[in-house]
Amino acid sequence: MTEPGPRNSSVSRDEAMAVAEAARESEWEHPSFAAELFMGRFRPDLIFPYPLQNDADKKIGDEFLGRLELFLREHLDPDEVDRTHEIPVETIKGLAELGCFAMKIPKSYGGLGLSQVNYNRAVALVASYCGSTAVWLSAHQSIGVPQPLKLFGTEAQKKKYFPLFAKGFISAFALTEPDVGSDPARMATTATPNEDKSEWTINGDKLWCTNGPVADLIAVMARTPDRIVGGKARRQITAFIVERDRPGIEVIHRCEFMGLNGIQNGLLRFTNVKVPAENILWEEGKGLKLALVTLNTGRLTLPAACVGMAKQCLHWVREWSNERVQWGAPIGRHESIAQKIGWMASTTFAMEAVTYYASALADRGDADIRLEAALAKMFCSEAAWRIADETVQIRGGRGYETSRSLRARGEKAIPAERALRDARINTIIEGSSEIMRLFIAREAVDPHMRLAGDIFKPGVSLSEKFRMAGRAARFYTTWYPALWVHTAWPPKYMATAGPLAKHLRFAHRQTRKLARTIFHAMARFGPSLEKHQAVLNRIVDIGSELFAISAAVSYARAMVEKNPKDKTPIDLADLFCRQSRRRVRALGCAIWCHDDARTYRLARNVLDGKMAWLEAGAIGETP
Ligand SMILES: Cc1cc2nc3c(=O)[nH]c(=O)nc-3n(C[C@H](O)[C@H](O)[C@H](O)COP(=O)(O)OP(=O)(O)OC[C@H]3O[C@@H](n4cnc5c(N)ncnc54)[C@H](O)[C@@H]3O)c2cc1C
Incomplete structure (x- = not known):
């Protein structure tokens, strides 16, 4: 239900989408567990055995x-x-x-x-x-x-x-601008070539460039002259390696944030910065695609950082919940706190499973991990934030107190509040959660779009439409009925997953249901499905849970095979799967039973100021 942006936007929604589509990797050279999953094909062979580090x-x-x-x-x-x-x-x-x-x-x-x-x-x-x-x-x-x-x-x-x-040179990546966040089509920084294209001149501002103020080298994305494709001008973005000591680069402001106080992050200004053509990365016009491909593996570091943070939180919580006695018992023995601890531990296990599954595949190079990396980023950054939040809650007043203050009055300096502040950014950078869901949803519906999407496009001839409809009909008459055939009966997956087999059977059944749901949603909404973000978000979240269930089961099995005496990985995976299954069922129900339209209408009224009276009593704008 997303509508075009503000009237003063210099780039239309269609143009923005065209730029994003042009940069999208459209081919799948290697298999992907997640991509198969969205097509209703549950492929344990792509996730078992778990790729443990050699x-x-x-x-x-x-x-x-x-x-x-x-x-x-x-x-x-x-x-x-x-x-x-x-x-x-x-x-x-x-x-x-x-x-x-x-x-x-x-x-x-x-x-x-x-x-x-x-x-x-x-x-x-x-x-x-x-x-x-x-x-x-x-x-x-x-x-x-x-x-x-x-x-x-x-x-x-x-x-x-x-x-x-x-030798210790430091680099940065400069894509974001004051007016360019998730949507790079609006990029205002330009790189203009000289006559023989041997030198380019960069002008523009880059915002929130991490390491920017101290970097020796910066990967800068800039708009280069449009290319004519099919008689239409197409926006081009090109990546340059810019050496920081080039004249014309200024740090206008070092930004400060709610957390990550030690990072060097700034607003950089490029004024007539000359860069030789040999510093173009990849090719002219390939900048955005380069950024997206780079992030396919680059993005994996963020969930890994979330795993590190979650493990640290678990450690603090374990110590504190044993040590702190209230109402006659250590707080960890009180049901409410124990529930949080169980959730934290099993979720940390699943975070580790998805992150290192995708990382190992990146090393192997024989799988396409663009969806797995995006799912890992989304899942881990959201879970880490909740884990940090629960850590603060379990630490009680001490969770809200800074470690400096705790140390000053003789207590253990546990920086739970710093962890919470630091964790918050992870759902925003390197693809916000909202953009990750759109990216994953786009890939999830891609096979259907290829088959039938163009039928609805204006300008497609009638004969072409008939040809496409024939091709789609041939595919769907076998694919769709097969999704209703229930083959995941016990004892399926016993040999693969042992005591966790039931969770794999659940994932298998739900994978088919998920693909049916995608098909039904496409049939119901047609090309406008892309605007029903709330429906797509639920579809993506189900896929994310099914991926995490499968990775957690595979990880637990591999760990127990390596060390048969320790069965705790099975307990962790089992609990994660049980909780995840409950979430999948709730999401499944909400796909067709929701308040999306009502909520959207109400939000529009809020945006139009019709409910501004509700804000009365608050001071409003800060001076
Ligand atoms: C600490 C920090 C470090 C950073 N480091 C770097 C860096 O090194 N290099 C760099 O280039 N950038 C960096 N960034 C920028 C970061 O990548 C952006 O903040 C991020 O891409 C989001 O852009 P934005 O903040 O402009 O949000 P916007 O794009 O303005 O979005 C605002 C909100 O709307 C949502 N939204 C936007 N579009 C849609 C849509 N179509 N559908 C649904 N929801 C939507 C977003 O998810 C978000 O919640 C950094 C930012 C911070 C705060």
Whole structure:
């Protein structure tokens, strides 16, 4: 039910969609568990056996993490970072000497050459201790210059820049602008070529650029001259590697936030900044696609950081819930708190399962993880926020008190409130939860759009419509009835999942139901389905739960196979699945039974000021 943006918008909704569609990866070269799931095909073979880290890679990671942990404990005080809004220069130097700014740089270029799994483990470790430091590292490596350079750089670019990161050079990624957030079509920063296109001149402002104020190299997205496609001008966005010492780059403002006080994040201004053509990443006009492809794996670091934070919260909560006695018993024995602890532990387990499943696949390179990474990002960032919130609740008044204040009066300095503040950003950056749901929904309906979507498009000839309708009819007459055939009866999946088989059977059945629901929603709403975001959100959330159930079961089985004496992973997965199944059922009911239209109408009335009287009594605008 989304409607076109404000009248003064210089880019129409259709233009914005066209830019996003042009940047979208439309092909699926490799299989994807999640993509299959949305098509009603439950494929345990794509998620079993769980891709546990092999011993050799684990050893490399363990050794590096050991050194990193020692360094952090000795040289970084996260409370001081939070208080002073600075990470000491010496600490950054020490991290660079450890190779932290070259974790993902191949060894042949002087980097550590860590796998995605080890890199994510390292960021998770840092995030469990100091969110700001984790963001320094991940903004640099997950979205900054190293990742797109690795994927799309020329050999000359790699030779020039990779070794610099091994020396501690820091990078940033500049896409967002004051008027450009989730919708890059409105990009105002321009890059204009000289006559022979050997040099480009960048002008514009980039907002919230993490590491921007201190970066040596910045990946800058800028609008380049339109290209004519089918007689129409198509907006082009191109990515450039910009060296920070080029004349014309200014830090206009260092931004401050509710959390992550130690990050260096700023509003940067580019005024006639000259960049040689050899600094174009990939190709002219490929900037947005580059950003999206980079984020496919880059995005995995964020859920890993959430896992690190969730583990830390669990640790604080376990200690406190045993230690704190109220009403004659440790608070962890009171049912309300015990329920929270059970949920936190089982959810942390599922977060770890989805994150490291997708990370291992990124290392293997034989699967398409764009949906899995997006699902992991969405699921983990939302869960981590709730986990941090429950941690504050369980710590009671101490949860709201700063660790500095706790320490000053002789208590253990547990920074639960800092964790809550730091966790909040994760549902906004690197694709907000709303945009992640739209992205996943777009991919979920894509196979149907390919088959039948163009039938409704204006300008498609009648004969073409008939051809498409024939093709769609042939597909749906076999695909749709098959979705009603119930094959997931006991003892199916006993050999694969043992005591957790029932959860896999549930996921199998619900996968088919989910695909039917998508089909019914398309039949009911037609092309306007994309505007029914609330319906699509529920579809995506069901898919997310089914993915998490499958990953958690697979992870638990692999862990128990490795260490048969410890059955606790089964308990964690079992509880997660039970809770998740309840959520799936509720979401399923709400697909067709909801107040969406009423809520939308009411929101419109609120926006039109018809209920402004409700705001009376509040001061309103701050001066
Ligand atoms: C601490 C921090 C660090 C950051 N680091 C970087 C960085 O290093 N580089 C960089 O380029 N950017 C960075 N950003 C920017 C960040 O990526 C953006 O904040 C994010 O993309 C969202 O954009 P926006 O804030 O302009 O929100 P908007 O796009 O204005 O959206 C506002 C709200 O509307 C929702 N929304 C928007 N469009 C739709 C839609 N079509 N349907 C439904 N809901 C919608 C959004 O989800 C959000 O809830 C950072 C931001 C912060 C706060």
